[in-house]
Amino acid sequence: MGEAILKKPLNIAVLGSGFMGRAHANAYKQVGQFFESGYQPVLKVCYGREENRGNLEAFASRWGFGSFDTNWQRIIEREDIDLIDVCLPNHMHYDVVMAAAAAGKMIACEKPLAMNVAEAQEMSEAVCRAGVASLVWYNYRRVPAIALAKQIIDEGRVGKAFHYRATYNQDYTISGDIPQGGRGLWRLDSKIAGSGVTGDLLAHSIDTAEWLNGPIRQVVAKTETFVKKRLHQDSGKIQLVDIDDACMFLAEFENGSIGTFESTRYARGRKNYKTFELNGENGALHFDLEDPHILEFFRYADPETGEKCEDHLTGWQRIHVSNAEHPYMDKWWVPGTTIGYEHTFINTLADFLAGLESGVPAEPTIRSGLRTQIVCDAVLESARNKGWVEIS
Numbered sequence: 001m002g003e004a005i006l007k008k009p010l011n012i013a014v015l016g017s018g019f020m021g022r023a024h025a026n027a028y029k030q031v032g033q034f035f036e037s038g039y040q041p042v043l044k045v046c047y048g049r050e051e052n053r054g055n056l057e058a059f060a061s062r063w064g065f066g067s068f069d070t071n072w073q074r075i076i077e078r079e080d081i082d083l084i085d086v087c088l089p090n091h092m093h094y095d096v097v098m099a100a101a102a103a104g105k106m107i108a109c110e111k112p113l114a115m116n117v118a119e120a121q122e123m124s125e126a127v128c129r130a131g132v133a134s135l136v137w138y139n140y141r142r143v144p145a146i147a148l149a150k151q152i153i154d155e156g157r158v159g160k161a162f163h164y165r166a167t168y169n170q171d172y173t174i175s176g177d178i179p180q181g182g183r184g185l186w187r188l189d190s191k192i193a194g195s196g197v198t199g200d201l202l203a204h205s206i207d208t209a210e211w212l213n214g215p216i217r218q219v220v221a222k223t224e225t226f227v228k229k230r231l232h233q234d235s236g237k238i239q240l241v242d243i244d245d246a247c248m249f250l251a252e253f254e255n256g257s258i259g260t261f262e263s264t265r266y267a268r269g270r271k272n273y274k275t276f277e278l279n280g281e282n283g284a285l286h287f288d289l290e291d292p293h294i295l296e297f298f299r300y301a302d303p304e305t306g307e308k309c310e311d312h313l314t315g316w317q318r319i320h321v322s323n324a325e326h327p328y329m330d331k332w333w334v335p336g337t338t339i340g341y342e343h344t345f346i347n348t349l350a351d352f353l354a355g356l357e358s359g360v361p362a363e364p365t366i367r368s369g370l371r372t373q374i375v376c377d378a379v380l381e382s383a384r385n386k387g388w389v390e391i392s
């Protein structure tokens, strides 16, 4: 006979019951099964709009929430809630984060953090003032292969960086018959989303790039909107589309390397094609999210001795990132087996909980996540003004 160790409950409110609401709810339910933590997330309440009450009720019961509510302000006022998780359309992030910080709640917010830098700056200040723990869900940092790339860079195996090349391409908006606005398609409405692919997809690429290769110093961008008018699901009218359907930009990094970034929702055949390649003096790395367990590494020189590898052995190594030695993988299955998209959220949450215990916050917090918003806004400004924009 023995007694189970009781963990400290962490009472969660998930605001939003769409794609991200599901991904996060799953993470809260799974994390304690696979990672050691003194905290046990408890799905207390979820929020959705009154118009979606039916869906919300079904969502609450499927994921085992204690209750649901169609009033998010009331949820934030609840004393029994520790953490507000924001899985709402982008135009709501500011109001919710400001209210949650004022109420002294921990906050986990989906990306992009805000509609623009001005909002993100205020949100960051509010969170700092309140002294609450926070997180922005840049989940791709927790793809084991991307975390391994970070480790390899930190070990000096890539060396002085010359080129960074990123893509994030999808193809789901090519048809002009797809409406804008409403559930699932609010990403096409600039009043709700803030921007198109820049905030939605390039924000991920920028977060990964700055994490791996350091800060971006300046950018020059070109955006395009291919379908200029679409039926709006809310108004029932044909309305102008003013999000960026595609965006490409050049970047100069503070470490002297130069980069290209490409993102579109019109790359026929591409579903969630997020890639990067980093070419350095000692080696190179390549990653493609459509093949998420593989990290390609080109080993040219030993970082310690600076000596070139033997000529007949140089070449790309295809690392199947599934060994217990690889980031996060000791928490999952046996070597050679794989994990999926949903696990990136579980890994992220595990880091957040570990940060609560150690006092060293998991990155990015809302404060450091502001950085990606700054770069996104610089990219959009550059596209508008057709010139380089420096990032302070």
Ligand code: SOE
Binding pocket: 170, 200, 201, 204, 272
């Ligand atoms: C858009 O289609 C989207 O769902 C993004 O909003 C997510 O952040 C991305 O990871 C997958 O694509």
